[in-house]
Amino acid sequence: MDLKEIEKKYRITADYHTHTVYSRVGPYFHGKGRIIDNVRAASEKGLSELAITDHGPSDFYGLDPKRIPEMRADIEEAQRAYPDVKIYLGVEADIVDSANGLDVAAGDFKDYDFVNAGYHYVPKCNMMGNFASFHAPISEKAKAKLREDNTKRIVKALTSNNIKILTHPGDKAYINEEEVAAACEKTGTLVEINARHKHPNADDLKIYAAYDVNFVISSDAHKPEHVGRYAESLALAFEAGIGIDRIVNVVERKDG
Numbered sequence: 001m002d003l004k005e006i007e008k009k010y011r012i013t014a015d016y017h018t019h020t021v022y023s024r025v026g027p028y029f030h031g032k033g034r035i036i037d038n039v040r041a042a043s044e045k046g047l048s049e050l051a052i053t054d055h056g057p058s059d060f061y062g063l064d065p066k067r068i069p070e071m072r073a074d075i076e077e078a079q080r081a082y083p084d085v086k087i088y089l090g091v092e093a094d095i096v097d098s099a100n101g102l103d104v105a106a107g108d109f110k111d112y113d114f115v116n117a118g119y120h121y122v123p124k125c126n127m128m129g130n131f132a133s134f135h136a137p138i139s140e141k142a143k144a145k146l147r148e149d150n151t152k153r154i155v156k157a158l159t160s161n162n163i164k165i166l167t168h169p170g171d172k173a174y175i176n177e178e179e180v181a182a183a184c185e186k187t188g189t190l191v192e193i194n195a196r197h198k199h200p201n202a203d204d205l206k207i208y209a210a211y212d213v214n215f216v217i218s219s220d221a222h223k224p225e226h227v228g229r230y231a232e233s234l235a236l237a238f239e240a241g242i243g244i245d246r247i248v249n250v251v252e253r254k255d256g
């Protein structure tokens with residue numbers, strides 16, 4: 001099925017992973033739109049739910065937890081302007097070496113409606129080792145060691161916290177997909193099919209599909225115009241043999 005046919009037959013109902021200007025470093029905005037810009041885009045695309053999930057605080061572009069009240073106020077304002085879209089404040093926490101395996105401490109989960117988590121190049125997570133290996137050839141032995149360490153980190157984060165979505169598993173760092181899939185199954189964590197990153201790809205998704213897990217498609221939009229992107233991700237899911245019954249935010253169009 002080509003992308004046009006996919007768009008005609010199916011639609012996305014919710015986008016639980018988008019970034020805004022609250023993901024920034026100094027004067028540089030990693031996310032380009034304001035909260036209300038993402039919400040407007042979601043409304044225009046007919047989504048009924050949208051989450052604002054800026055990067056965790058240890059990321060170079062991470063949100064500043066002190067600004068959460070400001071984010072909540074922006075969400076309230078956007079919610080009044082666009083009552084058709086239910087807006088959540090989440091966070092894309094970083095998987096790091098810490099007590100609970102994340103850069104959002106267990107006690108800070110209450111600040112968010114839910115927490116997503118993913119691997120990024122941040123300190124306290126063998127940043128240089130993973131970055132160099134993922135972008136340049138390395139020995140199989142070194143790769144196996146990284147894969148083992150990264151998998152342990154993800155499994156620890158998943159089993160120590162209530163995480164809604166594991167974002168782009170296998171992107172930016174080598175992992176053992178079987179073990180990660182088993183941990184998602186055990187913890188009921190949604191496996192993300194990400195519109196912005198190369199992983200998980202169709203081969204990775206076939207591995208996850210063999211476990212009792214559900215999937216979610218996320219735009220991972222860093223610009224409002226990307227909010228609600230789903231067609232390429234849905235094509236990947238179909239290529240991997242995953243039906244929409246296992247994707248929590250895709251439905252068949254009634255009019256299509």
Ligand SMILES: [Zn+2]
Pocket residue numbers: 092118119120167168
């Ligand atoms: Zn990410």
Ligand SMILES: [Zn+2]
Pocket residue numbers: 017019092167220
């Ligand atoms: Zn993201």
